[in-house]
Amino acid sequence: MSSPTRMPWGFVSALSATQLISYGTIFYAFALLIEPMQRELGWSKSALTAAYSLSLASSALFAVPIGRLIDRGYGRAIMTGGSVLAAVLLALWSQVHNYPLFVLIWIGLGASMSAVFYEPGFAILARRLGLLARKGITMMTLVGGFASTVFIPLTHLLIDAFGWRSALLVLAAFNLFVCALLHLLFIPPSEPRKKAAHSPQVAPTAAKDPNHLLKSPSFWCFVATSVAQGMISTGIPLHLIPMLIERGFSLDVAVAAYSIIGPAQVAARLSTAFGERAISVRALGVMTMVMSVMGFALLPFIPAGSWLIAVFAGLYGASNGMMTIVKALLPVEFFGRENYGAIQGMIATPVRISMAAAPFAFGTLWAWQGNYDAVLIICLGMALCSLVAFVLNLAFARRV
Structure with missing residues (x-):
């Protein structure tokens, strides 16, 4: 088309x-x-x-x-x-x-x-x-x-x-x-696949069978990034309020911090829309992972009642909001427009399985340790891994 x-x-x-x-x-x-x-x-x-x-x-x-x-x-x-x-x-x-x-x-x-x-x-x-x-x-x-x-x-x-x-x-x-x-x-109604195959928009490197990507280091680096960020995005919301209360914040402050996440997601996406010509998708991805790392590196050092908890919530929300756009746009740039739906499905399969497991896994860690310290360390580790995997993804993609 x-x-x-x-x-x-x-x-x-x-x-x-x-x-x-x-x-x-x-x-x-x-x-x-x-x-x-x-x-x-x-x-x-x-x-x-x-x-x-x-x-x-x-x-x-x-x-x-x-x-x-x-x-x-x-x-x-x-x-x-x-x-x-x-x-x-x-x-x-x-x-x-x-x-x-x-x-x-x-x-x-x-x-x-x-x-x-x-x-x-x-x-x-x-x-x-x-x-x-x-x-x-x-x-x-x-x-x-x-x-x-x-x-x-x-x-x-x-x-x-x-x-x-x-x-x-x-x-x-x-x-x-x-x-x-x-x-x-x-x-639009369905059309024969052959029309899409002759589209001038199809990436020249795209193959008819998307399974060839299973041999691509760039693809697996992107999956690793998406899995790590997906676990954070589903595991943290369920546990954030009890986590902050455990760290000495009042319920009102914890709820207020939680309420910042949604507007931060929207604000980040809006900024992305206005900065479309100035920021490439690759740069947007790096910014997304860096903000995630910054947020979880900051959280353990925020004293109870400090306004800095709003900074964490803002960084976390903005990173989540931008990650949705990165997951949508980067596969087109790296893996081609042909078979885009199947490629998104191949990425979504491990991501959704990990997202389903994250809330339970974080709760199990809390029950095992008796506090959320291990969860915070795991989240920081996953944020760092997502950043490293994304940088490797960029490096591998340049060789294609």
Whole structure:
């Protein structure tokens, strides 16, 4: 598919809106549903979160095949079907009384995540926009960054007003009547793969079979970077408030620090959008990893009650926000636009498995040590490893 000469803002805006709704209804709403489900059904928090972790593992299994289907031109069917599936499963969840069924629902939601979250959205943008993909991807992540800001309070209001079961039906309706319709109306219909193969935007080094990348040191360095950052991005949010309280911060200060992370993510993505011409994707990646290292190197030395905790939260949030853009754009530059969906799936598979394990692993470390010191050391080590792996990635990529 040839690259448009002007940005199709209607198409980009529609896909961005569906990211906001998909993340808000599937990913973020869960945290608010735990407590009312515990009260009514008597299931433990660990049992509920175990089902959620299984969904991330399930999404990893579907990532590559879904990416391959998008590469073949079936993006509209995949994302529309994913939103319909999410709607059906959320509605089924609203009626659940049986724990095994709840687990199966979340395994299915993992498949839906693979079809409607960032990776398939990035693949469709890259396929449609060509050289304009960076601007479109930045727009998508900028809008998607408000998912928690919009849907956490909205879900809270729905649960208070109607109860958790009816709230889930409203969230299901968002997926069916907004996301599915936008995907159906705005994503171009499927086209034969051969047209994409002759596109002038296809990287000259791209191979027809993306499995050749499994022999590439650059690819594995990028996977290592993504895995380390992915574990940090899912492990820390669950443990940050108790970690700060353990270090002597009051609950109010810990919550205030946590609230900085979301705006910092959005601000970093907005800065990236304005600095598109001044900052290359490679430089953006280095900045992302350096900020992560700086944040975790600073945290152990911040005294209780110090305003410097806001600096940590800002660095952590900005690094997370920029990492989403780096993961979207760098594979195009290093590995080519051909098979972009499959390549994103190949990267997402180990990343999502590690993301599913991170909260449990951090909790186990805390229980073993009796404090969060080991978790902080591990996070700093992973941040440093992600920086080293990214620099090696740049070095290997220059030799290709």
